[in-house]
Amino acid sequence: MPFVTDATVSRRTVHVVPHTHWDREWYEPFQRFRLQLVDLLDTVLPRLEADPRFRFTLDGQTAAVDDYLEVRPDALPRVIALVRSGQLAVGPWRVLADSFLCSGENLVRNLEIGLARSAELGGAMRVGYIPDQFGHTAQLPQILRGFGFDQACLWRGVPGSVDRHAFRWVSPDGSAVRTEYLPGGYGNASVMFTDPAKTVERSIAFAEQMRAWFGDTEPLAMYGTDHSAPIPTLLDQVGAVQASGAEVTLRLETLAEALAGRDPEEAGLPEVLGELRSHARANLLPGILSVRIAVKQAMAEAERMVERYAEPLSALWCPQAAEPFLSMAWLRLVDASCHDSVTGCGADTTAQQVAARIAEAEQLGSAVRDRTLNELAATAPSDSVLVVNPSAHERTDLVRCQVVAPEEWSDVALELPDGTLMPTQEIGRAERNLIDATFPAADVVNAVRRRTFGQVMYSRAIQRAEISETMLEPASGSSVHTVTFTVGRMGDPGYDVERFADELTEAVAAATPGDWRLRVIDEPSRELLALATAPALGWTTVRPRSAAAPLATPVSIVDNALHNGLVSVVVNEDGTLRITGADGTVLDGVGRIVDGGDAGDSYNYGPPVTDTLVDKPTSVSVVTAETGPLQASLVVLRTYEWPLGLVDFDGTARTSETVSVGVTTRVELRVDEPFVRVEVSFDNRSVDHRVRFHIPTVRTATSSHAEGQFSVVERALVNEGGNGEHPLPTFPASSFVDAGGTGVLLQNVTEYEVSEDGSDLALTLLRATGAISRNLHPLRAEPAGPTTPIPEAQVPGVTMSCFAILPHTGDWASAGLVEAAERYRNPLITLAGTGNTDDLTSGEGITVTGATACGLRQRNGLELRLVAYSDSPSTATVSLPGLTAAARVDLTGAVVEELSVVDGAVELPMRAWEITGLRLTR
Numbered sequence: 024m025p026f027v028t029d030a031t032v033s034r035r036t037v038h039v040v041p042h043t044h045w046d047r048e049w050y051e052p053f054q055r056f057r058l059q060l061v062d063l064l065d066t067v068l069p070r071l072e073a074d075p076r077f078r079f080t081l082d083g084q085t086a087a088v089d090d091y092l093e094v095r096p097d098a099l100p101r102v103i104a105l106v107r108s109g110q111l112a113v114g115p116w117r118v119l120a121d122s123f124l125c126s127g128e129n130l131v132r133n134l135e136i137g138l139a140r141s142a143e144l145g146g147a148m149r150v151g152y153i154p155d156q157f158g159h160t161a162q163l164p165q166i167l168r169g170f171g172f173d174q175a176c177l178w179r180g181v182p183g184s185v186d187r188h189a190f191r192w193v194s195p196d197g198s199a200v201r202t203e204y205l206p207g208g209y210g211n212a213s214v215m216f217t218d219p220a221k222t223v224e225r226s227i228a229f230a231e232q233m234r235a236w237f238g239d240t241e242p243l244a245m246y247g248t249d250h251s252a253p254i255p256t257l258l259d260q261v262g263a264v265q266a267s268g269a270e271v272t273l274r275l276e277t278l279a280e281a282l283a284g285r286d287p288e289e290a291g292l293p294e295v296l297g298e299l300r301s302h303a304r305a306n307l308l309p310g311i312l313s314v315r316i317a318v319k320q321a322m323a324e325a326e327r328m329v330e331r332y333a334e335p336l337s338a339l340w341c342p343q344a345a346e347p348f349l350s351m352a353w354l355r356l357v358d359a360s361c362h363d364s365v366t367g368c369g370a371d372t373t374a375q376q377v378a379a380r381i382a383e384a385e386q387l388g389s390a391v392r393d394r395t396l397n398e399l400a401a402t403a404p405s406d407s408v409l410v411v412n413p414s415a416h417e418r419t420d421l422v423r424c425q426v427v428a429p430e431e432w433s434d435v436a437l438e439l440p441d442g443t444l445m446p447t448q449e450i451g452r453a454e455r456n457l458i459d460a461t462f463p464a465a466d467v468v469n470a471v472r473r474r475t476f477g478q479v480m481y482s483r484a485i486q487r488a489e490i491s492e493t494m495l496e497p498a499s500g501s502s503v504h505t506v507t508f509t510v511g512r513m514g515d516p517g518y519d520v521e522r523f524a525d526e527l528t529e530a531v532a533a534a535t536p537g538d539w540r541l542r543v544i545d546e547p548s549r550e551l552l553a554l555a556t557a558p559a560l561g562w563t564t565v566r567p568r569s570a571a572a573p574l575a576t577p578v579s580i581v582d583n584a585l586h587n588g589l590v591s592v593v594v595n596e597d598g599t600l601r602i603t604g605a606d607g608t609v610l611d612g613v614g615r616i617v618d619g620g621d622a623g624d625s626y627n628y629g630p631p632v633t634d635t636l637v638d639k640p641t642s643v644s645v646v647t648a649e650t651g652p653l654q655a656s657l658v659v660l661r662t663y664e665w666p667l668g669l670v671d672f673d674g675t676a677r678t679s680e681t682v683s684v685g686v687t688t689r690v691e692l693r694v695d696e697p698f699v700r701v702e703v704s705f706d707n708r709s710v711d712h713r714v715r716f717h718i719p720t721v722r723t724a725t726s727s728h729a730e731g732q733f734s735v736v737e738r739a740l741v742n743e744g745g746n747g748e749h750p751l752p753t754f755p756a757s758s759f760v761d762a763g764g765t766g767v768l769l770q771n772v773t774e775y776e777v778s779e780d781g782s783d784l785a786l787t788l789l790r791a792t793g794a795i796s797r798n799l800h801p802l803r804a805e806p807a808g809p810t811t812p813i814p815e816a817q818v819p820g821v822t823m824s825c826f827a828i829l830p831h832t833g834d835w836a837s838a839g840l841v842e843a844a845e846r847y848r849n850p851l852i853t854l855a856g857t858g859n860t861d862d863l864t865s866g867e868g869i870t871v872t873g874a875t876a877c878g879l880r881q882r883n884g885l886e887l888r889l890v891a892y893s894d895s896p897s898t899a900t901v902s903l904p905g906l907t908a909a910a911r912v913d914l915t916g917a918v919v920e921e922l923s924v925v926d927g928a929v930e931l932p933m934r935a936w937e938i939t940g941l942r943l944t945r
Contacts, residue, residue: 034272035230035241038281041257042080042247044155044209045087047118049363050795050809052372056250057090063252064091068101071110074258080112080247080278083152084119085140086358106145112277114141114148115172117354118361122153122160123312123755124319124772125360126326127732127938128878128888130163131914133357134170138915148279151175151200154209156362157308160732161297164202165194165938169914173287176203176278179307180299183745188236188243189285191292192299195734195936196891199294201287205245206236208305212244213251222260226271243281244273298736300754303745308368308626308807312755312774313713313790315367315374315625315816316824321381322365323757323771326356329388331413331849335879337395339560339868342881344394349880352387355380368625368795368808371815396854399866403564403856405513407863408437410565412557413849415869415876419556420846421653421693424853425453426567427511430547436572437553437565440863445565446572447553448653457481457510457543464531467506467539468524474543475520481543483510488523490530504530504539511546512855552653554694557851560868560879564856577652578692583645585655585699587692592699598643598661600690604830605697608721608764613828614701615717616640616686617785618665618709622674622801624794625816626808628713628751629801633676637665640686648689656691668710674801682708698768698829698843703788710793710817715776715785720763721830724781728835730844731757731772733877733890733938735835740777747804752776753787758844759835760784766829766840768847773826788824791817841875841892867904869943874899874933882916885943891933902928905945912940 045060047053071077081087092099105111117137122130141147151167151174153159158180167175175192181204192202205211215225233242246253254260261273274281300307312319329352337345363369364377396411403409408424428435436444458481462470478485486509492502506527531539557563576588585592589605600613617638623629640661648656663684666677684705691700703716727738744750753776759768762777762784774787793816796808827847831838869879869887874897878888891897901909909922909929922929922941933939 034270036272036274037226037230037242037244039212039244039246039261039273039275040080040278040281041078041253041275042209042245042278043082043251044247044249045082045084046249046363047086047090047361048373048376049369050811052370052376057094059250060087060091061094063250065095066252068098068105071105072101075108075110076258076275078110078275078277078280079253080148082119083114083148083154084116085114085137085144086118088113088144089140103145109277109280112148112279113144114138115151117357119153119156120357120360121156121311121362121366122163122732123158124365125322125356126330126757127162128330129326129356129360130160130166130732132353133360134166135915136354136357138170148277149174150279150282152278153177154205155179157311157366159299161734161736162194162732162938164192164200165196165198166914167200168198169938171915173200174203174282174285175200176205176282177299178205178208179305180301181304182295182299182301182743183303185293185295185304187238187293188240189289189292191294193294193296195297196934196938201285201289201292203243203282203285204304205243206233209245210248212246213248215244215246216254216257216260219256219260219263223264223267223269226264226273227269230271301743302748302750303743305746306748306803306807309751309753310623310625310627310790311366311368312753312772313628313787314792316789316818316822318365318367318374318378318381320771321378321385322359325381325385325388327849328385328392329353329356330878332852333388333391335413335560336411337391338879338881338885340866341395341398344391344398345881348387348391352384355384355387359384367816370795370811371813374815396852399562400854400857402858402860402864404566404858404860404863405856407564407566407856409562409854409856410555410557411562411852412560414559414845415871416559417556417870418846418851419554420851422553422555422851422853423550424553425548425550425855427546428549428567432569434569434571435549435551436568436570437555438568438863439556439565440563440865444568444570444572445554445556446574446653447551448649448651449549450552450649451550453545453548453550455545455547457545459540459542461538461540464534464536464539467531467541468528470541471506471527472524478518478520480508480510483545484513485518485520486511486513486546490527502535503537504534505542506539507542507544509544509546513857554653555851558865558867559870561866563865564863566863574652574694576694578655578694579651580647580655580657583657585657585690585692587694587696589695589697590692590699592690592692594645594657594659594690596643598640598659598688602699602828602830606832608830608832610719610721610765610828610830613718614688616661616663616714617717618663618712618714620666620669620674620677621711621713621790621792622669624792624797624800624807625813626796627748627800627803628753628790629674629797631669631674631676632801635666635677637663653694654691656689659688659690661686661688665709665712668712674711684708696846698827698847700827702823702825704821704823706821707789707791707818710791712791713787714789715787716824718765718767718784718786718828720765720782720784722763724763724777724784727754727760727762727775727777729754729756729760729775730841731755734936735892740779740781749802751802758848759840761835761838761840764831766831766835766838766843768827768829768840768844770825770848786824786826789818789822793817836893870902872900873897883942885945886912886916887941887943889931889933889939889941891935891937894935896935897933899931899933900928901931901941901943903943903945906943908944910942912942914938914940916940918942
């Protein structure tokens with residue numbers, strides 16, 4: 024190896040890893056940082072080529088390579104040559120994601136995309152390098168093992184029980200990776216070479232400092248920091264240390280080379296099970312969970328659109344709609360997941376770019392979804408409604424649809440293909456007279472042409488048009504001519520507007536001069552809420568009928584109380600709620616809104632020295648919205664006086680000046696649902712504050728359980744501290760959180776906290792702050808970044824949060840929270856039928872029992888992602904009409920074992936908390 028001058032001298036070897044930590048976007052937007060990246064690699068690549076002893080690790084993410092090559096495309100052969108030579112380490116990730124703020128599938132695609140690109144560039148670094156993320160999710164070891172990794176390397180989140188440089192990190196299913204902890208962080212040797220005169224001294228000091236962590240093992244020295252390149256004299260300084268005869272040897276290596284000698288099965292390592300969210304060894308910066316909440320909401324919506332609607336539905340029913348649009352959508356979702364992107368801890372310009380990237384992903388996904396739905400709708404009768412189910416089990420649920428129903432029908436039911444009639448609730452009727460105006464005869468033809476676009480008028484298909492004459496005064500012979508268009512969902516595909524305009528021109532010329540009347544009449548339609556049953560990952564068609572369908576237990580409002588036979592809700596005088604659950608459990612005082620000051624920044628909440636908490640409204644009123652029988656809701660209007668902001672930048676107190684804020688809470692019950700839907704909105708006109716929604720627990724909570732990234736994690740009511748950052752017990756939850764019998768179903772990753780006495784669960788609705796970081800923070804000893812102002816993170820304007828509350832006895836599993844969250848987060852969707860057939864039909868997709876289906880895609884056939892949300896082994900059963908072959912596959916898509924198919928179904932034994940895949944052939 025380079026630089027060893029005398030093998031007979033006993034020396035302590037230090038493995039030096041020159042690297043950069045590259046934030047693609049942070050306190051500067053992406054393109055401004057990219058300019059610096061190009062400068063950096065323009066310097067590093069020639070140095071690598073000039074001296075084969077030089078090494079460089081490019082931060083574990085291929086995005087940095089691609090960002091450079093987009094500007095320097097001619098450098099691609101040079102990069103490939105350096106990667107193949109072992110001097111330049113790239114991958115394995117696409118980006119360094121914040122693993123708590125994206126879905127588990129997003130993490131899988133991140134590694135998949137990164138590994139594929141790394142292979143094109145010469146080969147991936149086979150280390151799960153995650154140096155700077157703000158904690159790590161429980162299933163990451165299993166995801167890494169699923170791609171063939173047996174080592175990880177990280178910094179934040181490591182608990183105090185780890186007292187050495189390595190530990191065995193274990194996922195809930197038992198998968199484990201040897202994990203190298205970076206004492207002092209990914210830049211722990213960043214000052215080793217800053218002064219050539221002190222390089223020997225500092226190298227010796229570093230080796231001794233690391234002895235506490237490494238013992239007699241050769242220590243790892245991470246030489247690099249944010250957006251930095253190694254100094255030009257690095258090789259000379261390393262050589263000088265060797266020539267000095269000092270008791271240390273410096274060995275320049277990539278991270279993969281430095282860890283190559285470590286035994287992945289090393290015995291005696293401390294073991295850490297599950298997620299890494301301790302503050303003991305490094306700042307965790309948990310406030311990123313609640314800053315810029317709208318970005319988190321958009322991310323969750325876009326992920327669901329792509330992975331739960333567009334990808335699985337197109338894979339089953341319209342594969343030609345998918346590519347390359349889904350690949351583009353996933354790339355944008357993965358890029359948005361970066362730990363300084365979706366986190367919201369960057370500049371306002373960065374947040375704007377991230378929001379745009381997420382919006383593009385959602386648009387790509389919705390385009391693929393709608394293409395698929397349109398293909399299915401073309402097989403459905405034109406007087407029917409297509410109902411599509413995104414879940415891998417049959418569902419009967421509430422849908423919203425618009426149907427054509429003659430005005431004389433007093434009741435409307437929806438007929439299923441088997442003849443079953445389903446109940447409906449009318450919520451509105453469309454205005455039929457779209458226009459009724461008079462025009463001079465000379466203008467009426469142009470008036471028609473200006474209002475038609477092909478066969479469309481007022482966004483409706485033209486069904487027919489006619490010219491009529493009505494006598495006004497028979498004695499005088501005066502009359503009025505009328506042009507009447509009838510429009511609707513479906514029209515004559517051969518209808519020729521121009522031909523009718525010619526006929527109208529002739530009629531006008533032949534008629535007595537005078538005004539003409541133009542009428543556009545819509546077909547009689549009603550907007551309905553309706554119960555519908557749809558097959559697993561499939562679709563059905565329903566048709567309106569003049570009938571009243573029976574409903575065993577309607578939703579009702581009695582004396583300002585909601586009831587659906589399972590749950591009841593009463594509004595208290597202070598605007599809070601009393602909820603009685605399906606099993607008789609009672610929550611009283613639900614929805615106490617607490618507004619308090621926040622003297623923190625985008626990384627950490629910070630209470631003012633003297634805080635003013637506002638939790639009592641100045642006025643309360645209740646309005647009835649829908650009254651049933653399928654859906655009923657009450658709207659609670661509360662007015663609060665919130666302080667305008669902080670007295671000074673240091674946040675010693677909140678202002679005495681207040682602003683009146685109206686908080687609207689919509690409380691909704693639906694037929695057959697065991698939970699209460701809640702929607703909270705308000706117009707935020709204060710700054711530097713935090714707003715939380717409080718829910719009492721059914722019983723005293725001793726811990727909480729939260730779902731996210733293929734697992735349900737149990738957490739204590741306090742968090743571990745020890746590194747100059749106050750360990751607030753605020754945690755993330757993705758689809759649900761449960762504490763003391765209070766289950767809350769969530770639309771997006773939400774910050775929550777359970778009170779220390781276990782009596783209260785608080786959800787953060789908004790956290791408004793005005794700086795990326797503060798140098799003086801009440802709960803953090805050191806700055807986390809620059810003090811750049813970020814006024815948009817004060818979240819001015821209307822903010823809205825949606826969730827559902829499910830009180831219960833027992834634990835989260837017995838309460839069925841996984842299934843309830845699936846129902847709440849992924850509704851059935853509808854589209855008007857457009858086909859020429861008369862028959863109502865349905866199509867059955869994939870049915871899964873015994874496990875949770877978390878994704879379906881086209882990859883060498885149908886590939887289904889399954890997760891066992893269970894503490895004990897189980898057997899999943901998967902069925903698909905026409906199924907002929909099945910195989911278990913790993914996360915890479917490689918076949919692990921062939922499986923037997925019996926009567927269109929396959930059984931798959933699963934470990935507790937296992938993530939696996941099935942390849943299905945039909």
